[in-house]
Amino acid sequence: MVGRVGDSPIIGSGGYADNNIGAVSCTGHGESIMKVTLARLILFHMEQGKSAEDAAEEGLHYMGSRVGGGGGAIVVGRAGDWAARFTTERMAWASVKETTLSYGLNPNQVVSEALEGSLRGQKLL
Numbered sequence: 001m002v003g004r005v006g007d008s009p010i011i012g013s014g015g016y017a018d019n020n021i022g023a024v025s026c027t028g029h030g031e032s033i034m035k036v037t038l039a040r041l042i043l044f045h046m047e048q049g050k051s052a053e054d055a056a057e058e059g060l061h062y063m064g065s066r067v068g069g070g071g072g073a074i075v076v077g078r079a080g081d082w083a084a085r086f087t088t089e090r091m092a093w094a095s096v097k098e099t100t101l102s103y104g105l106n107p108n109q110v111v112s113e114a115l116e117g118s119l120r121g122q123k124l125l
Contacts (some may be wrong), residue, residue: 010037013030013039013040022077024043026072028071028087032063033063038059042056042059043055045059051077052076052083060072060073072084091105096115100114101114101115
């Protein structure tokens with residue numbers, strides 16, 4: 001829409017990172033994400049000791065109950081733990097750890113496969 005500013009450029013909403021806690025990238029209903037500053041909220045839960053997975057679930061649940069919005073978040077903790085969680089019908093995500101590619105689209109879907117050939121041993125950006 002003309003003149004609309006989405007959640008992506010709003011610090012603490014579409015994305016946020018803190019060297020001592022982790023990083024979050026959000027997607028979904030931007031107006032709802034902005035109202036609860038979803039990325040900041042998820043990192044707050046991690047700062048309080050929750051895992052990346054639990055913090056994402058709690059932040060998304062809060063957003064849904066507070067303002068009725070759906071969305072998703074990819075969360076990475078300081079120690080490398082991570083989660084891809086969403087309350088929308090689908091959300092595409094992917095991750096690489098060592099030589100394993102994991103990805104999904106539907107709720108609770110995790111497909112993993114070994115990376116082969118020229119990718120093995122290389123750092124992926």
